[in-house]
Amino acid sequence: MKPAPKWQYDEMKPCGVDFTDIEEVAAYDIMHQKLRDYARSSEGVMQRLGLGSGSIVIDMGSGTGAFALHAAKKCRTIYAADISAAMLEYCRQQAEKQGLSNIVFCHGGLLTYEHVGDLADAIVCVLVLHHLPDFWKQVALKRFRTMLKPGGRLLLFDFVFPSWEENSGAKIEDWIQAVGVTANARLAQEALIFVRDEFGTYDWIMEGIIKQGWISSDLYLHTRMNKDLDCIANN
């Protein structure tokens, strides 16, 4: 692998929620599984992307394997890439328990992952892009295009901030509190860290970044609940 230029953002430097300890990662997974139906949402992603038994998919920022473990049961090969060695190890252990041998684990990220092998049919990137500052978000999106077959698809899901006209502080407080009520105190703390230490951005900035990064007529993009951004784009 070519060494990164000195001016490149160091994505390996942890930012925000701590994913470096495998016990923390296990606790994170248990909490998320209480709130998210991994199988159901993964099935939805597979259908939206038109994935099947012959598909090659890159799960960028694969985490504990919320998508990768499910998709591996139905696709040809899943490349699970993450900057957290603990996340990768946790996911690898789950794959082993489930007898899955078609996941390729890659210690690399949005800016450093180098895809080798056949080009992918799809890239799935869920709740990951906000770990990069805005300039680097677009660099990452442009890199994705080089890993996909012509016509390959990207599914991007992340949080974005709406352009509140006033009192954004109160709105942030309300959101963090609502997360605590609908989920629990631990997830409310993750929400707080997301706002304070990570690089979530405005919906209109994210829309611009996606449009510039994916000069494509087949761009499906919508914001949900004014704070999630959910997009599918064709290469």
Ligand SMILES: C[S@@+](CC[C@H](N)C(=O)[O-])C[C@H]1O[C@@H](n2cnc3c(N)ncnc32)[C@H](O)[C@@H]1O
């Ligand atoms: C909130 S978790 C989401 C994990 C998974 N996609 C899911 O849906 O559950 C964010 C993941 O992104 C990873 N991550 C953070 N920065 C990254 C980067 N620059 N490139 C790739 N993965 C990154 C973290 O290590 C973590 O596993």
